[in-house]
Amino acid sequence: MTYPADLKYTKTHEYARVEGNIAYLGITHYAQDQLGDIVFVEAPEVGREFRAGEVFATVESVKAVSDCYCPVSGKVVKVNEKTADSPELLNQDPHGQGWICAVEMSDPSELDDLMDSETYEKHAAEGGGHH
Template identity: 55%
Template sequence: MYPEDRKYSKEHEWIKIEGNIGIIGITHYAQEELGDIVHIDLPELGKEVKQKEVLAVIESVKSASDVYSPVSGKVIEVNEKLREKPELINEDPHNEGWIVKLELSNPEEYNSLLSAAEYKNYIGS
């Protein structure tokens, strides 16, 4: 369920590194907790975020929740498909439902995140 090619945050985001780029989404556990996702506010391209700052807002039928950035960096791409099909986050949170690509400004932050095993342990699954 939780791929080992990436790391996880306690706020339930995942990040996968490709070179200096981090691909970010929310975890299967998070999407399940949120319920049916109906809308997402995506950040503007070029926006600089620090670790644990708000990256996006996900609205589900029962709540509106912040997505925190697991690392610091600059937004270089957003998943445009989510504007029309936010439910991709429910359907495929770890692949098709990715949210943002960040150019990392402090790659060391990645090391402080949880491994798949640690995250599974954290959520108690």
């Protein structure tokens, strides 16, 4: 299964992995595959607050710059420091070690607006809309 069942997905190819009130955010396998070799991750600072749909990070591959949209509203409580030195983690393990940051959710009910893995897999297979 390319897309883990315990993750929630956005149309714009981000995911949220929920642990209690914390959501770990990253980009999906489809997104990393479209981007190619990722060479730079601009993660947000701890303490910053984002609303769902706002740009919370920017990911750069050799060829392209891509904004990442926040799946759920919340405050950044942790940043994956490993991605600074090893941005390739987003290619190698996008749904695991390649997470970008974690937010404390302000409105967990927003998770209901996201896609489950089955729906997302179909969305990605259909070309994923416009990234």
